[in-house]
Amino acid sequence: MTSEQSKNLWEIDNLPNRLTIFRVFLVPVISLIYLPQVYSLPVSDDFLYISNYVAGFIFMIAAVTDFFDGFFARRRNLVTVFGSFLDPIADKFLVVTSLIILQALGRVHPYIVAILIMREFYITSLRLLASNHQLNVPVGQMGKLKTTVQMMAIPLLLVNDTIEGFSTLLVGSLLIYAASALSLYSALQYSLGLITVIRQNKKGNAENDQTDTATEKESATDS
Numbered sequence: 001m002t003s004e005q006s007k008n009l010w011e012i013d014n015l016p017n018r019l020t021i022f023r024v025f026l027v028p029v030i031s032l033i034y035l036p037q038v039y040s041l042p043v044s045d046d047f048l049y050i051s052n053y054v055a056g057f058i059f060m061i062a063a064v065t066d067f068f069d070g071f072f073a074r075r076r077n078l079v080t081v082f083g084s085f086l087d088p089i090a091d092k093f094l095v096v097t098s099l100i101i102l103q104a105l106g107r108v109h110p111y112i113v114a115i116l117i118m119r120e121f122y123i124t125s126l127r128l129l130a131s132n133h134q135l136n137v138p139v140g141q142m143g144k145l146k147t148t149v150q151m152m153a154i155p156l157l158l159v160n161d162t163i164e165g166f167s168t169l170l171v172g173s174l175l176i177y178a179a180s181a182l183s184l185y186s187a188l189q190y191s192l193g194l195i196t197v198i199r200q201n202k203k204g205n206a207e208n209d210q211t212d213t214a215t216e217k218e219s220a221t222d223s
Contacts, residue, residue, distance in 0.1 A: 008077060008078055008079070008080060009079070009080055009081055010080065010081060010082075011078070011080050011082075012080065012082045014078045014080065014083075015069075015072050015076075015078065016068075016069040016070070016072045016073035016076075016078050016080075016083050017069070017078075017080060017082055017083045017086070019065040019068055019069035019072070020065070020069045020083060020086050020087050020090050021086070021090075022065060023062045023065045023066060023069075023090045023091075023094060024086070024089075024090045024093060026058055026059075026061065026062045026094070027062075027090075027093045027094050027097050029058060030055050030058055030059060030094075030097065030098060030101070030158075031097060031101065033051050033054060033055045033058075034051070034055060034101050034105070036048070036051070037051070037105055038101065038104050038105065049161070052158060052159050052160050052161065053159055053161070055158045055159075056155040056156070056158040056159040057155075059094070059098060059154055059155045059158055060155050062094050063094075063151045063155075066087075066090075066091060066094075069083070069087060070087070088124075092120055092124075095116070095120075095150065095154070096117055096120070098154050098158065099113045099116060099117065099154070100113065102154070102157050102158070105160075107157045107160060107169060107172075107173075108157060108173070108176055112176055112177065112180045115180045115183060115184065116150070116176075116179065116180055116183055119183040119184065119186075119187050122187055123143075123186075123187055123190060126190060126191065126194055129194075130194060130197075135194065135197045135198065135201065136197065137190065137193045137194045137197050138193055139190070140186060140189045140190065140193070142182055142185050142186035142189055143182075143186040143189075143190065145182055145186075146179050146182035146183050146185075146186050149175050149178050149179040149182060150175075150176070150179040150183075152175055153172045153173075153175030153176040153178075153179055154172070154176070155172075156168040156169070156171055156172030156175065157169060157172035157173070157176065159172075
């Protein structure tokens with residue numbers, strides 16, 4: 001690590017972190033937009049129609065900031081402890097909140113929401129386990145594909161409109177089902193990868209113990 005990278009490590013006020021914080025603030029905005037629909041408040045159909053598009057647009061803006069905060073952090077060597085902590089949390093805030101709202105509106109089946117949310121908790125726990133024990137578990141492409149498909153599905157479900165025969169609800173539903181299937185597959189893939197790494201470490205430690213025992217025996221014999 002260079003001196004510049006070490007200096008930036010504890011920085012909070014930089015462009016990537018600002019984008020991440022901005023994404024966090026967009027989460028309650030989306031929630032407030034859907035309050036009239038969730039609680040069946042007396043508002044006009046035009047308001048409901050426009051609010052769906054506004055929420056979908058805000059979600060896409062948030063998804064774009066998710067790409068650019070990581071891009072600028074790597075490009076400008078601005079990877080920080082604060083950003084590494086907040087970025088994944090911001091993503092989960094955005095996705096989980098949106099999924100719960102969609103489920104409350106009847107646009108996503110509760111089982112799909114449960115699968116996607118539990119998968120996030122599960123993978124996060126495994127990554128913490130791997131990090132605490134300094135295990136390097138390779139991340140498969142299925143996890144990234146799942147995130148991409150999920151980020152395409154949610155704004156379509158938020159919009160909930162039919163545009164010249166194109167049903168955003170239908171396409172969004174198909175994509176969110178695909179995302180749930182990918183989430184299960186990627187969770188299994190990561191779990192098997194972690195088990196493989198644990199077994200390799202266990203085997204390596206056993207071989208080291210045998211080597212140390214043999215060395216001690218040789219030393220005792222020589223003496």
